[in-house]
Amino acid sequence: MTKLSQLAETLIGSEIVKLGGEIREKVRKGEKIYNFTVGDFDPAIFPIPKELEDAIIDAYRKHFTNYPAAEGNLDLREAISAFLKDREKLSYSTDEILVASGGRPLIYSVFRTLIDKGDKVIYAVPSWNNNHYTHLNEGVHIVVDAEPGNNFMPTAESLKPHLPGATLLCLCSPQNPTGTTMSKKDLSAICELVLEENARRSPDAKKLYVLYDQMYWQLTYGEIEHYNPVSLNPAMREYTIYIDAISKAFAATGVRVGWSFGPAEIIGKMKAIMTHIGAWAPMAEQKGCAVYLKQQDKIDAYLDGFRSAVSKRLQQIHDGFVALKKEGFQVDVLSPEAAIYLTIKIDLKGKKTKEGLTLADQGQVTSYVLNTAGLAIVPFSAFGATKESPWYRLSVGTCKLEDIPEMLTKLREAISLLS
Numbered sequence: 001m002t003k004l005s006q007l008a009e010t011l012i013g014s015e016i017v018k019l020g021g022e023i024r025e026k027v028r029k030g031e032k033i034y035n036f037t038v039g040d041f042d043p044a045i046f047p048i049p050k051e052l053e054d055a056i057i058d059a060y061r062k063h064f065t066n067y068p069a070a071e072g073n074l075d076l077r078e079a080i081s082a083f084l085k086d087r088e089k090l091s092y093s094t095d096e097i098l099v100a101s102g103g104r105p106l107i108y109s110v111f112r113t114l115i116d117k118g119d120k121v122i123y124a125v126p127s128w129n130n131n132h133y134t135h136l137n138e139g140v141h142i143v144v145d146a147e148p149g150n151n152f153m154p155t156a157e158s159l160k161p162h163l164p165g166a167t168l169l170c171l172c173s174p175q176n177p178t179g180t181t182m183s184k185k186d187l188s189a190i191c192e193l194v195l196e197e198n199a200r201r202s203p204d205a206k207k208l209y210v211l212y213d214q215m216y217w218q219l220t221y222g223e224i225e226h227y228n229p230v231s232l233n234p235a236m237r238e239y240t241i242y243i244d245a246i247s248k249a250f251a252a253t254g255v256r257v258g259w260s261f262g263p264a265e266i267i268g269k270m271k272a273i274m275t276h277i278g279a280w281a282p283m284a285e286q287k288g289c290a291v292y293l294k295q296q297d298k299i300d301a302y303l304d305g306f307r308s309a310v311s312k313r314l315q316q317i318h319d320g321f322v323a324l325k326k327e328g329f330q331v332d333v334l335s336p337e338a339a340i341y342l343t344i345k346i347d348l349k350g351k352k353t354k355e356g357l358t359l360a361d362q363g364q365v366t367s368y369v370l371n372t373a374g375l376a377i378v379p380f381s382a383f384g385a386t387k388e389s390p391w392y393r394l395s396v397g398t399c400k401l402e403d404i405p406e407m408l409t410k411l412r413e414a415i416s417l418l419s
Contacts (some may be wrong), residue, residue, distance in 0.1 A: 011135065015382035023376050034407040035376045035398060039176060039253075039340065042398040046251040049302045056255070056288030069285045071271045072099020072259065076290040080259050083293045087218075090230060090260045098270050099286065101256040103215055103243045105279035109270040110211050110241050110260065111137040111168070119206075120166040124154035125384030126391070128176040128213075142166060143169040143384065148391070151180035151334055152343065156189035163197045167206055171238055172213040174220065174228070174338030177383045177393035179314070180222065181337045184227045191233040198239060210240045210268075216339035218303060221311045224337045241266060246289060248340070251306065251397075257281040257289045272313070313396040313404065314342050320408040329415050340397045344377070347390040351418035359418075362388050373414035375407060 003009070019037055024337035026033050071077070077094040084090040102104045108131075115121060117138040121131035122147040136143050142162045153175060163169070171190070173182035191210075198207050210229055215228040229236040245258030258281070260270065274280070281289075292298070314336035321333035321344055335370040348365045352358050359365050361387075362379065369375050377392040385391070 003055055005275055007136065012132065014132075016378055017297065019376070019378060019382070023370075026370075031374065033370075033376055034373050034410070035069045036394040036396065037376045037378050038398060039248075041251040041253060041340075042399050043251070045305065045400065046397065048250055048252045048255065049292065049298065051298045051302075052246070052250060052252065052255075052288060052292040055291040056285055058291075059284035059287035064284045064287045066283055068099075068280050068286050070275045070280065071267075071279065072097065073286045073290065075282070076257075076286045076293075077259075079290045079293040080261070084261065086296065087298070088228065088231065090228070090261075091297075093264075096264045096267055097259055097261045098267045098274065099257065099259050099281050100274060101279045101281045102247055102253075102258040103213065103245045104255050104258075105274065105277060106243055106258055106260040106270070107133060107211065107213070109273045109277070110138070110243075110266075111139070112273050113266055113269045114168050114206075114209055115139045118248065119168070120161050120162070121168045121170065122166050123161060123170040124152075124158070125178050125386075126152060126380040126389075126393075127170065127172055127383055130170045139168070145385075148334070148343075148345075150186075151337070152178040152391075153180055153186065154190070155186055156193055159190060160193055163193055163208060164200075166197075166208050168211055169194065170211045170213070171229075172215075174214075174216040176213075176216065176339060177341055177378065177380065178333060178334070178343045179336055179339045179341030179393075180343065181224055183377060184225070184232065186228050187229065188232050191229050191236050194239060195233070195235055207239060207279075210236070211243065213243045213366050215243060215245055216248050219307060220338040221307065221308065221314070221336060226338070238263060249306075250302065255285050256290075266288050308341055310396060311336065313399045313401065314340075316393055316401070316404050317342055317344075317394065317396070317399075317408070320404065323414075324408070324412060327412075329412070331415075340395055342394040342396070343391060344394050345391050346377075348389070348415065348418060349390065354417050354419075362390060365390070366392075369411070372409040372417070373407075375411055375414075 077097045111133050115137040119139050120142050121134040121139040122142040124144045144158050229240045242263035246252045318333050324331050330347040334343040377394050380389045380391040381387045
């Protein structure tokens with residue numbers, strides 16, 4: 001067999017995509033599956049805003065089908081700049097904003113701009129895809145285990161020993177996969193450490209930058225507030241690169257419009273990389289977003305209904321797991337704070353099925369829950385945690401309310417069969 005590149009030979013495909021293939025096969029065979037795996041939306045349940053849809057269609061009818069500007073169309077970057085000012089009180093000019101086809105190419109561009117082979121990249125687990133982006137760029141993985149006691153979010157204390165000599169610190173809040181958020185206290189403390197570390201470095205040394213993924217920041221529930229580094233500490237502006245998009249806040253995962261903002265020098269280098277990748281957001285979608293992001297009252301109305309619908313699903317499943325735990329079943333759950341995710345624990349390792357088979361590892365637990373209860377969820381091991389972690393991500397983006405009681409009943413029955 002022809003030897004391929006070292007990267008191709010060692011790259012691990014998406015665990016979530018692999019799991020999705022298994023689920024589709026079961027559905028094809030007629031099995032009833034409660035699919036809570038995908039970080040996506042069923043458009044029949046969660047459609048994109050009508051005003052956004054109309055603006056995109058109108059752009060196509062006006063024949064906006066040519067190449068967009070490499071950095072993103074000026075009208076969209078102007079709209080994003082105004083949106084950031086209005087929503088987060090962040091002031092970024094158009095030359096500090098880069099548009100692409102969602103968050104992924106922007107994250108990749110951040111890595112390519114900052115990371116040389118052997119550079120240290122710090123990230124906590126569980127977290128989405130940091131392990132793969134670090135591998136793609138031949139960085140050195142500095143992995144910090146986040147704990148359930150802190151809602152699986154990293155703390156300043158856990159990060160501090162790893163900051164010397166590091167090039168990139170990857171943070172995400174609200175967090176995928178946990179649906180939890182970083183507190184003001186914790187994020188403020190982390191910012192102080194980053195500034196102290198950079199102050200220690202010589203002028204010609206590489207600095208420590210923060211990649212701040214806030215894709216879900218508009219989807220917080222109850223009294224939960226979203227915080228970001230630059231608002232908490234303006235000195236962080238020099239070292240923070242943000243990732244955001246319409247993908248999650250407006251259920252527009254397939255529309256593919258995302259943006260990054262940060263220091264103009266870094267954004268400019270990211271743009272240069274993007275010109276060779278060509279992962280631009282489509283012209284008509286950019287035109288439609290530029291129109292929609294100016295409609296603040298329409299955005300507020302959409303988000304009010306959207307947040308309410310997502311929160312209702314998360315809370316019902318949370319309450320169901322709390323009830324199962326009170327009955328003595330070996331499950332647990334964290335309170336939903338944000339995003340479309342719920343962190344659940346199903347700790348059945350060592351239990352025996354009615355056929356006498358022992359669930360010897362967490363992989364068998366996952367398979368048992370899928371095959372017996374029809375419940376499809378993503379183990380935290382798919383997000384960098386250990387293979388034996390009993391924690392899972394449950395996503396409600398495709399969840400029908402009427403399926404929740406049924407799913408909980410099936411899960412209860414499946415666990416009850418074990419001894």
